[in-house]
Amino acid sequence: MRLRNTWVGLLGIALATTLACGGSQETSSTSAKPESPSATPAGQKVDTATAGDVKGVVMIDGAVPKNEAIKMNADPVCVKENTTPQSQETYMVSADGKNLGNVFVYVKDGLGNYVFDTPTTSATIDQKSCRYHPHVFGIMVNQPLEIVNSDPTLHNIHAMPKGNSEFNNGQPIQGMKMTHTFDKPEVMVPFKCDVHGWMNAYVGVMSNPYFAVSDKDGKFELKSLPPGTYTIEAWHEKLGTQTASVTLGAKESKDVTFTFKAAGATATN
Amino acid sequence: MLHRFAKFLVACTVLLILAGSLVTSHDAGLSVPDWPTSYGWNMFTFPPSMWVANILYEHGHRLIASTVGFLTIIMAVWLWMADPRRWMRWFGVATLGSVVAQGLLGGLTVLFFLPAAISTAHAGLAEIFFCMTVAIAIFTSPGWIAGYDMNAGIDAPAGLHRQGGHAAPPLRYIATTATLLIYAQILVGATMRHTGAGLAIPDFPLMFGGVIPDHWSGAIAIHFTHRVGALLVTLAILALFTHVRSRYRDRPELMRPAALIVALVAVQVTLGALTVLSRRDPWINSFHVVCGAMVLTTSLVLTLRSWRGSFAYHERMEPQRAQSTQRKENDLIRDGARA
Numbered sequence: 001m002r003l004r005n006t007w008v009g010l011l012g013i014a015l016a017t018t019l020a021c022g023g024s025q026e027t028s029s030t031s032a033k034p035e036s037p038s039a040t041p042a043g044q045k046v047d048t049a050t051a052g053d054v055k056g057v058v059m060i061d062g063a064v065p066k067n068e069a070i071k072m073n074a075d076p077v078c079v080k081e082n083t084t085p086q087s088q089e090t091y092m093v094s095a096d097g098k099n100l101g102n103v104f105v106y107v108k109d110g111l112g113n114y115v116f117d118t119p120t121t122s123a124t125i126d127q128k129s130c131r132y133h134p135h136v137f138g139i140m141v142n143q144p145l146e147i148v149n150s151d152p153t154l155h156n157i158h159a160m161p162k163g164n165s166e167f168n169n170g171q172p173i174q175g176m177k178m179t180h181t182f183d184k185p186e187v188m189v190p191f192k193c194d195v196h197g198w199m200n201a202y203v204g205v206m207s208n209p210y211f212a213v214s215d216k217d218g219k220f221e222l223k224s225l226p227p228g229t230y231t232i233e234a235w236h237e238k239l240g241t242q243t244a245s246v247t248l249g250a251k252e253s254k255d256v257t258f259t260f261k262a263a264g265a266t267a268t269n
Numbered sequence: 270m271l272h273r274f275a276k277f278l279v280a281c282t283v284l285l286i287l288a289g290s291l292v293t294s295h296d297a298g299l300s301v302p303d304w305p306t307s308y309g310w311n312m313f314t315f316p317p318s319m320w321v322a323n324i325l326y327e328h329g330h331r332l333i334a335s336t337v338g339f340l341t342i343i344m345a346v347w348l349w350m351a352d353p354r355r356w357m358r359w360f361g362v363a364t365l366g367s368v369v370a371q372g373l374l375g376g377l378t379v380l381f382f383l384p385a386a387i388s389t390a391h392a393g394l395a396e397i398f399f400c401m402t403v404a405i406a407i408f409t410s411p412g413w414i415a416g417y418d419m420n421a422g423i424d425a426p427a428g429l430h431r432q433g434g435h436a437a438p439p440l441r442y443i444a445t446t447a448t449l450l451i452y453a454q455i456l457v458g459a460t461m462r463h464t465g466a467g468l469a470i471p472d473f474p475l476m477f478g479g480v481i482p483d484h485w486s487g488a489i490a491i492h493f494t495h496r497v498g499a500l501l502v503t504l505a506i507l508a509l510f511t512h513v514r515s516r517y518r519d520r521p522e523l524m525r526p527a528a529l530i531v532a533l534v535a536v537q538v539t540l541g542a543l544t545v546l547s548r549r550d551p552w553i554n555s556f557h558v559v560c561g562a563m564v565l566t567t568s569l570v571l572t573l574r575s576w577r578g579s580f581a582y583h584e585r586m587e588p589q590r591a592q593s594t595q596r597k598e599n600d601l602i603r604d605g606a607r608a
Contacts, residue, residue, distance in 0.1 A: 074322035154319055156302045158382075166382050168299050172308040172319060194300040195322045 043115030056256035077153035078130035099218025106211035110230035132201035138211040275406040290558035294551035297323030304376040392459035444572040454498035
């Protein structure tokens with residue numbers, strides 16, 4: 001009898017534990033505390049009076065691979081939001097097929113002891129029409145990243161960094177927002193939605209503000225760079241990276257062209 | 270009735286293994302990012318309208334797992350109250366403990382973003398739990414309780430048989446070895462799945478166009494080990510079948526699983542090949558996992574039946590309990606006959 005009572009007690013505890021779990025619906029969350037911009041260590045600031053620009057274009061040489069088709073029929077909301085055939089955003093090319101978009105271009109090396117204020121304005125990634133918007137973007141270390149779900153369906157945002165902390169947060173309700181900050185530079189941090197396997201995005205987390213993403217015509221611009229010699233890198237999610245060395249004088253503007261090939265890549269300037 | 274319930278639990282566990290393998294095959298393990306809640310809801314009140322895309326697999330897996338857990342609680346309590354065999358009552362408790370541990374591993378792997386070690390342990394414990402449910406079904410079966418037909422068989426002394434004898438040692442050891450080999454093969458397969466090495470060798474039956482890979486990496490080594498393991502398991506099963514067929518043809522409780530496991534291994538090898546050739550089609554891949562579990566448990570059935578005599582021996586070592594055990598076993602047989 002005593003043993004039987006023990007079993008009944010255990011059963012009760014198991015059920016109570018199960019029933020006690022959950023029930024709340026979060027509408028927003030913060031997964032890391034942003035550091036105050038005033039915490040920036042002392043160092044040399046960029047003199048904008050002598051700063052120059054680096055402009056350029058990213059090109060693709062050879063036959064551009066076809067983007068993989070996406071079937072969204074596992075979620076009726078996604079089907080409703082996308083009435084035309086859908087495909088991945090891996091290769092965003094210009095109308096003539098020569099220029100490549102969604103390439104993250106940034107100053108990889110050469111800034112020495114310059115220090116930069118962390119922006120207090122948030123960057124935003126939106127889950128809309130069962131896609132991430134933007135697909136490729138950059139933010140600075142400790143800059144707030146606002147993650148929004150604009151879809152009337154569930155998404156989880158799953159960041160898979162190597163140097164920063166991994167996180168995976170659910171946003172089951174339309175309009176939900178959360179804020180996250182990355183505390184270490186990292187190029188690139190992939191995002192994925194584990195609910196909708198085709199949804200992916202990439203963010204470059206930078207310690208300086210000199211980064212850009214090439215547009216559909218392959219164009220990019222890095223503004224207000226101080227004079228110096230820099231290593232500039234272009235990153236593409238499938239084609240990898242390539243670098244170029246640029247020496248910039250005071251108030252000078254330089255052009256850089258990156259050319260990716262389906263098998264290998266070259267850079268010219 | 271208890272035996273029927275045990276068989277029902279086995280069937281539900283097969284369904285649970287299928288659901289779990291579908292989660293991995295669809296890369297849906299993190300589609301519900303929280304645990305034990307589901308997007309903040311209690312998992313039992315999570316609205317069905319939200320079971321979309323990969324959530325269907327992950328949430329479905331959690332619900333089926335909860336059901337199996339609940340059925341296992343019933344089974345353990347039932348065994349504790351009704352089964353006269355002390356070891357059997359504790360076996361029910363151990364089975365319950367394994368399903369609780371399995372649930373915790375499932376939760377931990379979600380909370381820690383599917384680390385290969387925890388996910389592989391989750392897969393490995395799933396097979397052990399499945400084996401335990403099958404063992405309960407065997408131990409509560411009328412045939413087991415009656416000791417099968419111990420006087421049949423051609424290789425054991427008749428006197429030993431009449432006292433509740435064993436199958437001869439060769440069968441016991443071949444069957445036990447085969448079962449352990451299959452379990453090791455399943456662990457390698459689980460490691461392969463959870464380290465993303467399923468297509469590390471992309472062709473079949475050759476490997477990078479040759480008999481062995483012409484280059485190596487960790488993933489290729491894991492995948493290669495699984496293929497070599499498949500060959501070893503196939504040979505072990507063929508040896509097991511040949512031995513049973515040659516020496517125990519008149520023992521249906523041994524011949525039936527021996528024949529079944531040969532058929533299952535043939536299906537399993539085919540599914541494994543198709544998994545590679547289809548570039549890991551989720552359903553083919555999942556049925557490969559389920560079929561592997563059935564190969565393991567079929568071998569376990571054969572193994573347990575080959576060791577039946579030892580159980581009878583140990584039960585004779587408890588003279589005080591022997592009379593009441595016999596009485597209750599007779600009741601169980603009668604219940605089984607009615608069922």
